[in-house]
Amino acid sequence: MSSVDHSRPPGWRGLLDHESLQAADFLAEVLPRPLHTLGLEGVRRFTAPQPPPRITQVASVTEDAATWTDPAGARHSVPVRVYRPHDSGPEPAGLPCLLYLHGGGFTVGSLDGVDEVCRLFSVGAGCVVVSVDYRLAPEHPFPAAVDDTRTAHGWLVENAAELGIDSHRIAVAGDSAGGGLAASLCLDLQRRELPQPVLQLLVYPAVDDTFTRPSWTEFADAPLLGTADARWFLRQYVGDEGVPPSPLLTPLQAPSLAGLAPAHVITAEVDCLRDDAEAYARRLEADGVPVRHHRYPGVFHGFFTEIGTFTKAADAVTDACAGLRKAFGGAALPV
Template identity: 35%
Template sequence: MREPRKWQVRLARAGLRGLLALPTPVKRAIAGKPVRVDGQELNLDTQVILRFTPQQQGTPPNFDAATARAAQRVVDLLVLGPEVTGASREDSSLPHPHGHRLATRLYVPDGSPTPSPLLVFYHGGGFVTGGLDSHDDLCALLATRAGVRVLAVDYRLAPEHPFPAAVEDCLATYRHVLDNAADFGTTPESVAVGGDSAGGSLALTVTHENSGSEVTRPAFLLAFFPLIGPAQDTRSRRLFGEGFFLTNDIMTTFANWYLPTETEWNDPRLSLGQDADLSDMPPTYFSTAGFDPLRDEGEQFAYRLAAAGVPVSLHRQSDLPHGFATTLGIGTRPREAVAEAAGALRSAFTLLEAR
């Protein structure tokens, strides 16, 4: 897939913003009747975008990772919101025990004291797409709204690097941050972990793998619409697996690239099954999306955390689809939902500091 020229992207983005700036009655006329599923009504701006987005049924024969990444980069450019200011950005890289280096981006809110809390954030993208740039606005908004440092991690992607490469990278970067906390302007006891979608899955794994020790356990876990396991059979996957951006077909394709053989499917670093001990997990905030095939598995996992005695806050953004956290240019609702999560992160660290 050939990526569009910069002027084409600017023109398309201007058209999108103009479309979303139309009066509500006009947008309703364009979008058609409200979409109501499972007692929820889809956000109007999202429905307008869907009206102009071809919903592919099945992946084409020549669909590969390069095509997926190019398509996702176009989407990322189109849905960018206004530039998030109020935080500095510093690109760097961290060493990995296997010899390679991992690109990172550190966000520091203006006027942030040293030391101050830090969120290690893992981007979504089905373990196949995404990176530092795709989640730049989200990480900057979390940093400025929560008043915390954010370290975004660019882990290796499938199919070039299948499971457990991403898990190994994310575990290594988290441990590196703990061992070198002062270099990031924080302290080991003030490090949280977060992510969205596939990155939410990685954040869960990193948290669970380090929850057996008070020394290494993250202070807080923040997850946007996390993937809990590759072979879930839930009502939301049946209700929203077609027609709302993320499809079951795409998830299956990406899962096959990430997990080329079935031997990995039950690995505890991938899927925390019913027998997993969750009692040592830290306080957690889950933000799910109503029109998301991953909705139910994320919420069910939040209930499991609560049953294990973990302080957990679950907020369903019932009118939004999967991926809303990186669509900050689509109306106001995605930004409001991210700001809500940032508020939970700020509160968590305020309570931690008060102890």
């Protein structure tokens, strides 16, 4: 007797839960061909977020500029959006802080696209959230986004007292390209022999450029982001000629991950980036970094920030907030 479940659709569609299958069908209607075939301006129009719903209320949201002078004396500035939670009682040393980096293949994405998830983090983890409007490729190729991430973090550390945050309780997080930037920040701090964040929250991070692991083939035509799309985004970031190898571009290829911040790694089951992200989690663990990894079944790339669309997005954010609270309190990663 055959063990095949004929009630389930074939291929990756058979792995999706009901909400994700509905979302995939909708995407197939509005985007009948691969995303990258729209060209740069078309991709940006398609991915531009609608005005954020601002469902979750926080104490304040302000626009600011993170301005920082690097050790060589160069002055840098990057726009940021700062979310402050409601009064949670006295914090003599300042509130904990989460530095958040949006996704979008280093080419698209904006502060508005992650507005709701930043609000949820601020309330759920009881922290200030600083969302970074880093420069986008191809106008600003690698390492512009890495430089802007360094600038935002340096600004937080140097101005912690003025900002009302505790410089010893800063975490970093990001989704997709932003997850790759969060990982790169930790490696950059390692290289400069500076203190690590209390936690790196990496949501299906982009950490490699080899496109060799099985998920790149298995989910080559998955919803929203396929393998050809990912290759196109990488070309926007590094140019047709590429760039010299750098762990700040491909953290998975770093010689050592020892001493990096504890990591909470989130992956989606139906995602071409899945195996790279999970390989990074294993590398971190092998190099002695405390790691918690959670693969969410039945969902595809991009689910984490779509709070109103996927039940598992809310579950993942709630779980991440619990991990952040533990890290801000000095406790180990939850099992």
